[in-house]
Amino acid sequence: MYLLLAVMLWLLAAGDAQSKCKRNNRADYPFTPLSDGGSAQFWFGRINLASSAIQPAGTLLGSAVATAAEASGINGDTLLWTCDLADAGQIDEVFSTNGDDRVGGFSEIGTQDGLAGFYRTWFPGVAIRLTHLRSGKVFSRYYQSSRLDTYDIDQAGKKILIRAKHLSPIKAEVARVSDISPGTGTSNWCANTPDNQRWAAVAYTCTQPNGYLMLRGPGYNRASGDMDDDGEDHAYRYLFFGAANGIAFGMRMGATLSILPSCVVQNVTPEVVFPTISETELDLGQTRQVEFTLSFRCDEGTNSKPSYAAGTDDNQTAFGLQVSPGALAAAQLLGYVNQDRGVRYLLSDQYGTDPTVAKGVGISLSDADTHQQMQWLSSSVSGQWLPQSLPSGRNAGWYRLPAPGQQAGRTSPAPSSASVGQYTVEKRLTATLQKLPGKTVTAGRVFSTAYVIVKVQ
Template identity: 30%
Template structure:
């Protein structure tokens, strides 16, 4: 098993102030109703936000039946995007996490980044309707960090350690970087844009009006990096505690905005979000927001030193598998844990377990293998794990064996589940998380670091109730250690 780039994982191959200003602005807009009416009368694009679609064909927010969905949406206010970023981040000391260590990463769908709840947008939901006189080449998605907030996108820190466009967060020792997955560019405090791509057969109605839908906007990736020099907010005791906490700061770290037909008119490429937030918040569909979703820990933990690099089963026939035959091989994992001083300085004490702030270990399957296992009915009832690791190309590649997979167990024979996500913690064994030191022997300690040898077993076996088709089996799993 070869050690991966992360300090806490290995791979195994298996073969056959701004907030106040904005709120004031919103109040002023609400009071100046007449001004809003005049501006709307001169506009060329209009918000479509109704609980029931209008049947008035002359209404500017009319959506023809079959051309798109109509729902209420609020825009990117302070708590929008809440719930989309479920993960637990453990901020450790320099012993385990040198500056620049990637602590967590997640791809976020635009459909989860609006107000309300995860999945609040539907792909065909119409957000704006624009007059036929508009040029569709002038419809843009703009994106930026929360550039007028010192703890959510104003202060760029990552360039100092080779991580450009990584910004200070409210959490001490933690930077965030956001990537637009359509352009591949990092979000910056200085606005960037991309043209929206409309399909004229689907996104234009019989009267020639253009329909701007949720699917036109980008998905994003968020990454969190360790940076010991980052001071966090500095004035909020809850974000600086040794015990860690939930992310209770409501400001988003980045935004997705729409420009066109009078919406967000003053946004320009390179404009500084610190002073330019035209269209906020009703013309901005999405916000990237850790609020009350990301959990932060500051706990002593473990890391993988080595693990069995390749588990190569000897050949076995389909007939033997059908009769209950199997092949079994050991998995050996060498660990190093912060059990005492000075290794655990500044951290809560190390605990092996699957409870909050305890350290757990799981063997992570790749997403395609996970989906294949789900299709075969191998999900764990009440949990997010799967019972078997299936081959790459399972069910798609005719050269790959089907009806067979790899089961995981303890030396005692206790069955274990495979992990489906390394970022979502909790859930215990049903999710594929187990106490990191279960079936582990201590090998010695030095400077507060204790070495351990942990053991598991991999078994090539027929899937329950399935017919075996001969072929190859090749898959990769990763040993992952996470504070829960």
């Protein structure tokens, strides 16, 4: 009995030893996507810091989502790692901030402003938080993991194939923080600081990533020298980097910073409810219209900088209404997105995917005062000095607010520690529920979401 038991244990141990994950070759999976200049980029576009009266510390400034497939040198189908079929259930995605670098993820600086998980960036006064969307876990300096159960299977070779498209998307959020000190880190690869006193925007030229996404599995771990353990501090341990294991994510050249008087959304009509309309009425060209109002709080200006400039040109403040991801996908499928990425009709969030949602109907937007037709925004990303041109102007869905001198409802300046006065401007818009040109109307409910965006261009 004892001999048999020993043999069985030896066989089990031998089976475990043969089970192993490994990295793909350097030709097909190069080091580039892990390098500083090859990271998947977070496209925030223009980030503007207005007065602290309308934009106090703790204010969220923007969000973006990036995937591993967007890193340099690879695509969604690039094979990154292979594991044995026996490794299923033992493979993890591992992630952390760039915990050793001064502006990559060494210092969590948002806590004093009520912001958990926000780390210093190269932009003074701007912090970033990364979230592993599949698990919902927020990145920190200390390694964390999440089980990976999405992959391809090679039945003939009895292998698990892990491609870039199988890794979780990473969400990034930026917020204003009160800590504008240069900070410290165990490394400081971007020792310079941006000139943020100019009128023009300053590009995020620091190439240091803000976070990393790696892999751990049987035979591909700390013992093999390929990956660090959960809970270890990235500030002092980064085995994964020497093993070329992972994908970098960062803000490099995907964001610009300016410090200009601007506006923020103060109030919106929370719900726009249309009266019921029948298929017959829609087919006859009838519509339903509802007017609603947007309210913005704007900077009066300071001695050094005048009041905000309204318009859609560089350094001017514009607004737009952005459609939901589901509505955008449907609009693209139906051909309602123009060459500047403006969206002609707002469709239901689940148009074409939920059988209870009406088809053949959409919502158009117009100026309630001038009756001019308007486009919906497909994206809130805008700005100058970026490596790729971004759509701007009316055809993209950006519109000017009333200029300071044109606003009849101007209020008294509000007191603030920044000694900057503010006033309110309002914009009246009209939403029209109508039949989509050339489409057949199918009865159902209409439920659409739009987000009010105001941003320096």
